Amino acid sequence: MIVPQHAVRTAVASAGGAHFAFTDRWGGVSAAPYEQLNLGGAVGDDPAAVLANRGLVARHLGLDPERVVWMNQVHGRDVAVVDGPWGDVSDIPAVDAVVTARRGLALAVLTADCTPVLLADPVAGVAAAAHAGRPGLVAGIVPAAVEAMIALGAVPSRIVARTGPSVCGRCYEVPEAMRAEVAGAVPESWATTAWGTPAVDVTAGVHAQLEALGVRDRHTSPFCTRESGDHFSYRRDRTTGRLAGYVWLDG
Secondary structure (H helix, E strand, O other), X not given: OOOOOOOOOEEEEEEOOEEEEEEOOOOOOOOOOOOOOOOOOOOOOOHHHHXXXXXXXXXXXXXXXXXXXXXXXXXXXXXXXXXXXOOOHHHOOEOOEEEEOOOOOEEEEEEXXXXXXXXXXXXXXXXXXXXXXXXXXXXXXHHHHHHHHHHOOOOHHHOEEEEOOEOXXXXXXXXXXXXXXXXXXXXXXXXXXXXXXXXXXXXXXXHHHHHHHOOOEEEEOOOEOOOOOOOOOHHHXXXXXXXXXXXXXOO
C-alpha cells in the first residue's frame, strides 16, 4: 500500500446544511505526471491509485467513498437525476450534471481547467454538480441542471452556487472566431488574455447564466488552474490529473 506523503487538502464551505468542497493536487498517492491527488479515472493513471485517492478525499470529508456519485463527462448538456450510487462503472451515463433529492448523497464533478459548478437548495434538499467547459457553457448545461433542480422542488432564490478552480479569462486563449461564437451565446464570457489575444471566461459566463435564472447566492474560487501550481491544468500540462468538486446535504 502506498502512503501519501502529505495530508489531503480541500477548500470546504457550508451553508444551511449544504456542503461544498474542492480539491487541489496534493495529498494523494499518484505518481508523476499525475501527482499526487489525481481523481480522474480516464487520464492514464494507475486505477488503484485513483481509487485510493478517491477514498482518501471521501474520508477526509467525512463521506462514504461508496456513496459518491461520479459522471462520465462528455461536454454536453444532459443531466441525470440520481437517488443513489451507480451499480457498476459500466452503468455511469454520459452526462455533464447530476442532480439529487437524496440528502447525504455526495455528487462529484471532475475538472482540469473547466469550471466545476456545485449547487444546492438546503430547504428543498436538492443538490447538483455540473461540468461546465466551453462547449457545455454554450450548450447550457448549468441552466439544464437548475431546471432539473426546480423540477425536484428547488427555488432559484434559495439555491447556493459555488464554482471551483478553473482556467481564468486572462489565460484561456482561443481563436477570434471561437470567442465570437461563445460570446454570441453568452456575452459575459467575452475576454482577452493578459497578453492581448482573444479569450473566453467560462466562469463569468456560468455566473451570468445563474444570475439570469435568479440564483443570487454565488461564490467564485480565486484560483486559476493554469496559473496555480497547486492545481491540475490540461491547458498547461496536457498529460495531467483531475481535480474534483463535491456537494452534499446533511441527512
